Structure formats: C-alpha cells, structure tokens
Amino acid sequence: MKNKNIPKLFGSMVFDDTVMRERLPSEIYNALKKTMHEGTHLELEVANEAANAMKDWAIENGATHYTHWFQPMTGITAEKHDSFISPDKSGEAKAIMAFSGKSLVRGESDASSFPSGGLRATFEARGYTVWDTTSYAFIKDGSLCVPTAFCSYSGEALDKKTPLLRSMQALDRQALRILRLFGDTDTKRVAAQVGAEQEYFLIDKGVYLKRPDLLYTGRTLFGASPPKGQELDDHYFGSLKPRVASFMKELDEELWKLGVFAKTKHNEVAPAQHELATIYSTANTATDYNQMTMEVMRTVANRHNLACLLHEKPFAGVSGSGKHNNWSLSSDNGENLLKPAKTAENNTRFLFFLVAVIRAVDEYSGIIRASAASAGNDHRIGVGEAPPAIMSVYLGDELTAVLESHEKGEDCNNHSRQKTLMETGVAALPHFPQDTTDRNRTSPFAFTGNKFEFRMPGSAFSVAEPNIAINTAVAEILRQFADTLEKIGNGDSDKFDRAVNDLIGETYKKHKRIVFNGNNYCDEWIDEAKMRGLSNMETTVDALPSLLERKSILLFAKHGVFTESEIKSRYEILMEGYCKTIRIEALTMLDLTKKAIIPACIRYQNDLVKLMNDKQALHKPILSSALEAHLAAKISKLSDELLKKLNTLECAVEKSAEFKALDVMSQARFCRDEIFSAMSELREVVDGLETLTASEYWPLPCYGEMLFSVN
Numbered sequence: 001m002k003n004k005n006i007p008k009l010f011g012s013m014v015f016d017d018t019v020m021r022e023r024l025p026s027e028i029y030n031a032l033k034k035t036m037h038e039g040t041h042l043e044l045e046v047a048n049e050a051a052n053a054m055k056d057w058a059i060e061n062g063a064t065h066y067t068h069w070f071q072p073m074t075g076i077t078a079e080k081h082d083s084f085i086s087p088d089k090s091g092e093a094k095a096i097m098a099f100s101g102k103s104l105v106r107g108e109s110d111a112s113s114f115p116s117g118g119l120r121a122t123f124e125a126r127g128y129t130v131w132d133t134t135s136y137a138f139i140k141d142g143s144l145c146v147p148t149a150f151c152s153y154s155g156e157a158l159d160k161k162t163p164l165l166r167s168m169q170a171l172d173r174q175a176l177r178i179l180r181l182f183g184d185t186d187t188k189r190v191a192a193q194v195g196a197e198q199e200y201f202l203i204d205k206g207v208y209l210k211r212p213d214l215l216y217t218g219r220t221l222f223g224a225s226p227p228k229g230q231e232l233d234d235h236y237f238g239s240l241k242p243r244v245a246s247f248m249k250e251l252d253e254e255l256w257k258l259g260v261f262a263k264t265k266h267n268e269v270a271p272a273q274h275e276l277a278t279i280y281s282t283a284n285t286a287t288d289y290n291q292m293t294m295e296v297m298r299t300v301a302n303r304h305n306l307a308c309l310l311h312e313k314p315f316a317g318v319s320g321s322g323k324h325n326n327w328s329l330s331s332d333n334g335e336n337l338l339k340p341a342k343t344a345e346n347n348t349r350f351l352f353f354l355v356a357v358i359r360a361v362d363e364y365s366g367i368i369r370a371s372a373a374s375a376g377n378d379h380r381i382g383v384g385e386a387p388p389a390i391m392s393v394y395l396g397d398e399l400t401a402v403l404e405s406h407e408k409g410e411d412c413n414n415h416s417r418q419k420t421l422m423e424t425g426v427a428a429l430p431h432f433p434q435d436t437t438d439r440n441r442t443s444p445f446a447f448t449g450n451k452f453e454f455r456m457p458g459s460a461f462s463v464a465e466p467n468i469a470i471n472t473a474v475a476e477i478l479r480q481f482a483d484t485l486e487k488i489g490n491g492d493s494d495k496f497d498r499a500v501n502d503l504i505g506e507t508y509k510k511h512k513r514i515v516f517n518g519n520n521y522c523d524e525w526i527d528e529a530k531m532r533g534l535s536n537m538e539t540t541v542d543a544l545p546s547l548l549e550r551k552s553i554l555l556f557a558k559h560g561v562f563t564e565s566e567i568k569s570r571y572e573i574l575m576e577g578y579c580k581t582i583r584i585e586a587l588t589m590l591d592l593t594k595k596a597i598i599p600a601c602i603r604y605q606n607d608l609v610k611l612m613n614d615k616q617a618l619h620k621p622i623l624s625s626a627l628e629a630h631l632a633a634k635i636s637k638l639s640d641e642l643l644k645k646l647n648t649l650e651c652a653v654e655k656s657a658e659f660k661a662l663d664v665m666s667q668a669r670f671c672r673d674e675i676f677s678a679m680s681e682l683r684e685v686v687d688g689l690e691t692l693t694a695s696e697y698w699p700l701p702c703y704g705e706m707l708f709s710v711n
C-alpha cells in the first residue's frame with residue numbers, strides 16, 4: 001500500500017493558522033490573532049467573518065453540523081450538535097447553510113445538569129460555552145468542533161479549561177516579571193509547555209462485552225491471576241502484534257488529521273498494555289489534544305474489534321496505566337526556560353526558575369498531590385508501579401551538587417561535568433555523548449534534562465488538573481521572587497547578581513527536604529520522608545482536603561484561578577465522584593456475584609456431587625470419588641465464606657445510604673474504610689473460587705483470555 005502524504009494529512013481537519021491566513025481578509029486575520037495572543041476584545045464583525053470562513057471550510061470537508069466542544073467536570077468532553085442549516089429569509093421554503101459570529105462566540109448549555117459542586121441549584125439551568133480563541137477548531141464525526149470554556153450564568157467556572165487558562169495567564173504574568181529583571185525585554189509571553197504520555201490497554205471487544213464489570217466500571221472487579229503475567233518482561237517494547245499495529249497506524253493517522261503530534265508508540269510493561277506519547281505544546285492545547293486522543297483511541301479500537309481501556313488499574317496483579325505529565329516553561333521566541341544554558345549568566349537564570357519549581361512543589365505539595373487523586377488512581381499510587389504518595393523532586397547528582405554549592409556560597413562551576421562518550425566495549429558500535437545525569441522512574445516529580453516529569457496522574461485523567469496546580473504554585477513563587485528582586489532592581493548589576501545567587505542558595509537550603517534522588521519505592525524512604533516532614537497522602541480521601549486549606553484557597557484566589565466558592569465546589573465534585581465510583585463498583589460486584597458467580601458455583605458443585613453419587617452407585621472401588629469429594633469440600637468451604645462476605649458488602653452498601661445526609665468527607669471515609677474493604681474481601685473469595693471451578697462453568701472471561709487473546 002502506498003504511504004500517505006503525512007505532511008499534507010497533518011492538520012487537514014483543523015482550522016489552523018494556515019487556513020485562517022488563506023480564508024480570512026488580512027485585517028480580520030490580524031484582529032483575530034491579536035485577540036488570541038493579547039486578549040483584546042473580539043469585535044462582532046471579526047467573529048462573523050471567522051464564523052463564515054469556518055463554516056465554508058467545514059462544509060467543504062464534509063461537515064454538516066457545528067458544536068461547542070467543552071470539558072466539564074465529568075472527566076470527559078461534552079458537545080451539543082446543531083446543523084448549519086437555516087431557513088432562507090426570502091420567505092421561500094428553501095434552506096441555506098449559515099453560521100454566525102454570535103453562534104461561534106457563545107453557546108448555551110444546561111449548567112445544572114453537569115457537576116457544579118453546589119455552585120448551581122437544579123432550577124438555575126443557564127450556562128454558557130465561550131469560544132477559546134487560543135485553541136483551533138477542528139472537524140470530528142462530521143461536525144465542526146469549536147473548543148470552548150464553560151461557565152455558569154453568574155460567571156463561575158464549571159469546566160477544566162477555564163481555570164487552566166487562568167493559571168497559564170497567572171504564570172505568564174509572573175514569569176515575565178522575572179525575565180524583565182534578568183534584562184529580557186523582547187519576550188512577550190511565557191507559556192507552560194506540556195507533553196502527555198498516554199498509557200492504555202487493548203483487549204478483544206468480544207471478551208470485553210462479556211465482562212459487565214469492565215462495561216460498568218472500567219476495571220475488572222474479579223479475576224484470578226493468570227499463570228503468566230508480566231514476570232518475563234517480554235511485552236515491554238516488544239514487536240507489535242499485527243492487530244495492534246493496524247490499530248496504532250490508524251490511530252496515528254486520525255490524530256494527525258486533528259493536528260495532534262502523536263509521536264511515540266510502543267508496548268508497555270503489562271501484557272496488552274501500550275503507550276502513545278505526543279510532542280510538546282502549550283498546556284491548554286496539550287489538554288485538548290489529550291482529550292481528543294482518549295476519544296479517538298476508543299473509536300479506532302472499536303473499528304478494529306478491540307476495546308480500549310483507560311482505567312488506571314483494569315487488571316489486578318499487573319501494572320496499571322498512568323499519564324506522565326511532562327511540564328516546562330517556554331518563551332514566545334521558543335526558548336525553554338528550564339533548559340540548562342552554556343553561559344554562566346543564562347545558567348543562573350535557569351537555576352533561578354529551577355529552584356522556584358522546587359519551592360513550589362514543597363510549599364504546595366498538597367494541591368499537586370490532590371491533582372492526581374481519584375478512586376481509580378488509588379490502585380496505582382504507592383504500589384511499586386507508580387510513584388509513592390509522597391511528593392518529592394528528583395534532580396540528579398550533578399544539579400544537586402550545583403545547588404548545594406550555591407547553598408554554601410561556593411563556586412559551582414567545579415560540579416559541571418563535561419559530557420563523555422559512551423563506551424559499549426564494542427568497536428563497531430558508534431560512540432555518543434553520555435548524558436550528565438541518570439533518570440529516576442520512581443520519582444513523582446523528576447527533572448529530566450529540560451523539563452519536569454510529573455508521574456502521578458492516572459491514565460483516565462485530564463491533564464488540566466495537574467497543570468492548573470503546577471502553574472499556579474510556580475506563579476506564586478515567581479511572584480514572591482519578583483517582589484524581592486524588584487526592590488533591589490537591576491541597575492546595580494553586581495548587587496542584583498549577588499541577590500539572585502543568594503536567593504537561589506537560600507531557597508534550596510530551605511526546601512531541599514523535597515529533593516530525593518534515591519529509590520522512592522523502598523520502605524526506608526517512607527521513614528526518611530516522615531522525618532523530613534513530608535506528607536504521605538495515601539488515598540484520595542487523604543489528599544483532597546488539601547484543596548480546602550487556607551493557603552490553597554488564598555493561592556488560587558490571589559492569582560484569579562479559582563474563587564473560594566469555585567475551589568470548594570471542586571472539592572465537593574471530586575469527593576462525590578470518589579464516593580459514586582466506589583458505590584457503582586460495589587453494586588456491580590453484588591450484581592455479578594448474585595447473578596453469575598453464585599449460580600455457576602452451584603451448578604459446578606451439583607455436578608460434582610452427582611458424579612460422586614453415580615460412582616458410588618456403581619459400587620466399583622476403582623472409580624474412587626476422593627478427588628471430587630476433596631474439590632467439592634474446598635468449594636463448599638469457600639462458598640460459605642462467599643455468603644458471609646457478600647452479606648458484609650450488602651450491609652455496607654445499605655448503610656452508606658445513611659451517610660448521604662452527612663458531609664461528603666464522612667461519606668468518602670465510609671466508602672474507603674467499609675465498602676472498599678468489604679469489596680476486597682469478597683474479591684479474594686471469588687478469585688479463589690475461580691481457580692477451583694472448571695473453565696466451562698465460570699461465567700466470566702479469565703485474565704489469560706483478556707490479556708493474551710489479541711494477536
């Protein structure tokens with residue numbers, strides 16, 4: 001098959017800058033770009049011209065509808081489709097295709113039907129979707145999708161896009177203050193840059209449809225470990241199976257059409273697990289791209305008779321799926337502010353931004369940890385496949401030595417190690433420069449050369465939440481730094497340089513407790529972190545209260561990211577989501593146990609007893625029933641235990657109804673301590689029964705069938 005023209009294919013379904021230049025009058029194009037980059041008011045004339053050009057382009061590319069595409073607090077995207085068709089104003093029964101600037105800029109949605117955390121009453125239904133001019137419109141499923149923010153009638157943010165844009169604005173404002181102090185008068189904007197690594201599982205769709213737990217909850221609530229899992233490490237980076245390779249090829253092409261820079265694809269550690277990584281883009285577009293990616297993954301998988309699982313832990317006993325959030329800062333001239341520089345002057349600036357991030361992670365570790373909290377992610381964090389729940393920063397030995405020198409007021413140039421050539425011991429292999437530091441995959445917040453990799457977020461997450469937290473925390477530290485240095489000014493360069501170096505050293509000294517370059521998985525680190533005064537928020541219930549701490553509320557309010565009512569609503573939504581997830585899983589467990597597991601066990605036991613009775617009726621000793629009796633006895637014992645555990649879970653679920661009248665924290669604690677605990681005990685018994693029951697009787701596809709059936 002002839003290869004497609006990828007450069008021509010890329011962005012073909014996006015109303016991007018190239019299309020705008022071609023289709024918009026120059027004065028309209030310039031006015032729109034000014035709105036995008038400077039936040040100037042968008043005139044109706046400009047909106048009308050843009051809308052008409054979008055409509056014509058979309059229709060030429062097969063679209064018949066348009067939709068405001070937004071990201072409510074449900075965790076997925078939302079859209080309401082309207083056709084371009086309109087009645088001809090001439091009075092004749094004819095239809096025309098129209099799209100106005102008003103329809104482009106503003107839409108209306110039922111704000112009371114989306115999670116609002118108490119911000120909106122049921123009868124207060126009006127909400128608005130507002131065009132995000134910083135994100136390009138695109139065509140998906142025959143509709144022109146206009147990326148939008150979503151807010152209530154009274155202006156509160158009801159989505160993830162609005163606070164993300166606010167946090168980027170805050171970060172830009174404070175970073176520019178710092179750059180001006182360092183003598184940079186050219187940079188006009190500083191933006192958080194994000195690259196998301198998306199992990200996921202692929203299983204056969206036919207098998208998936210036979211697992212009600214996967215259908216309802218996204219994860220297997222029952223399932224004994226297969227004889228082979230990931231012990232041999234033979235899946236990681238292994239050759240792609242034909243069906244998977246075909247899926248990945250189409251996935252790449254569909255994402256490229258949407259302007260998503262899908263770059264890397266490979267098999268992950270667990271069987272049936274894979275990863276897709278994208279090239280960096282600004283935080284808001286990276287968030288859009290990742291939401292598109294998750295949706296397109298499911299759609300393309302379905303076309304290949306596969307099911308794409310994005311839950312953080314769809315299978316017990318094998319590694320779960322994360323979404324590593326690679327974060328950096330970049331100026332509008334393309335300069336990475338977290339990239340070490342060759343000159344001492346610029347390297348000082350790099351260290352300045354570096355210690356700002358270190359301090360931000362230390363002082364606001366609670367909100368950063370909370371940004372990765374969910375019922376699904378609780379299965380990953382702290383179990384040796386994802387970072388522990390303790391926030392720490394990895395720098396590597398060289399950078400740590402440099403900062404320690406600053407702390408002591410010593411010359412740090414002695415610690416700058418020149419790159420050496422990598423020697424493999426094989427003459428025929430090329431030599432290449434060795435990196436000056438290693439990587440640490442156990443660290444939750446690792447510096448990896450020119451960016452920080454936040455490894456906590458789960459695979460189903462929107463990357464908006466972690467980046468809102470990181471952006472705002474770093475903005476606050478930069479604000480404090482700027483306040484300090486602006487009092488000195490940069491007129492006296494020697495005095496300014498001393499102040500900068502002192503600030504780097506003092507900041508590192510005060511916050512180096514957060515720096516840990518060792519093995520985050522070891523038990524010793526838990527003890528050491530406790531001695532350092534670092535928090536260990538093991539579950540979502542432990543982490544989310546950080547959002548309500550006074551310093552968190554003041555932080556978000558000071559930078560205009562969240563009002564106090566907005567952050568409290570976020571807390572309510574996330575806590576309620578946790579409780580609802582646990583309850584749905586518990587009800588699914590009860591349903592499966594009663595309607596599938598118990599009947600299967602009864603049938604198998606009855607057939608065993610019948611077989612024993614038939615043998616005894618023959619009065620032939622050679623046909624001993626000892627094996628059947630032994631197996632029946634073990635199953636009978638576990639069946640008795642099953643009834644006890646089932647009753648315990650039923651009682652816990654019934655009792656949880658009493659907690660609905662209490663505060664959301666009490667509900668969440670009960671779900672974690674009582675319901676989830678009862679679920680774990682029931683699962684242990686059911687998984688034991690699975691290992692004893694003949695496969696033709698067991699009602700659910702087993703782990704081996706799910707993890708190894710795709711070829």
